[in-house]
Amino acid sequence: MVSEITILCVEDEELLLGDLVEELEDANYNVVTARNGNEALQVLKTVTPDLILCDMMMPGMDGPALLKTVREDYPALNQVPFMFLTARCSRDDMIEGKKLGSDDYLTKPVDYDLLLATIESRLAGVRRMAEHSRQQLATLYKAYQDEQKKKPQMRVAVVSSNSGIVSPISAALSEVGCLVKPIAEEALHTNTFQQQSFDVAFMIYSKKVHYLLQYLARSEESGSRPRIVMLIPSKFNKNARQVLEDLGVEACIEYPFRPVEIFKVIIDTLSRRGGPGRYGAGKQTGAGEAVKGKAESSVA
Structure with a gap:
């Protein structure tokens, strides 16, 4: 077989x-x-x-x-x-x-015996790394779920033209209780996106998304906008990152979009709820700070 x-x-x-x-x-x-x-x-x-x-x-x-x-x-x-x-x-x-x-x-x-042994060794190394990542993710799951019990359900938008790319992210977020909404790129220039209340929006970078961000940047109700996190290609141009920040992108995560990095954003967003403005003043305090610290230590 x-x-x-x-x-x-x-x-x-x-x-x-x-x-x-x-x-x-x-x-x-x-x-x-x-x-x-x-x-x-x-x-x-x-x-x-x-x-x-x-x-x-x-x-x-x-x-x-x-x-x-x-x-x-x-x-x-x-x-x-x-x-x-x-x-x-x-x-x-x-x-x-x-x-x-x-x-x-x-x-x-x-030497075929050596070849097969070397291949198995390399594949075992990959499996160990995957298991380590899984354990890190489990720690973040637990931190999120403990904090989630005290606050309303997290609403997450995932913006992309390719559902296949974002489906693993959406599934993982849904698994821990996030309310996940896939959004087509084209929705960024309509009222559809602005009228829905999201806590955080993960956007797969494309030229169209980059262009359509201007519609969000023009929004008068900036306080109602979600936190925007861009999922970008590896080795992304630094100048392009700066342009994204100017358009309101809070953070960028490079491909292959490690689940640990995704959940650090979720936990950070959760911990910032409840203060001045939509996400608080940005400073972590109390239980939120403890959860964020737990997340950071789990991936150190």
């Missing part, structure tokens, strides 16, 4: 690629293949692998160029291990491979 773990194997030697696929499938991994970096990028348009195993020297786009592209242009794959497989086996070659940012560097001819 093939597992749910998918490995992208990038190798230009046909015979070796066939052997790699056979060994990996025998180990119950699902395998997708590419013969160079350009083919791999095409695969990544439709497949999100759990690990990438890549030759270094290939025609067209080679392994180092693929690694650079993946790390810069595919933030969703930031946590996906990238392993080089190459005939270049000198000490200097290995050091170069490590400096390029690969997670591991294996040499040809392939």
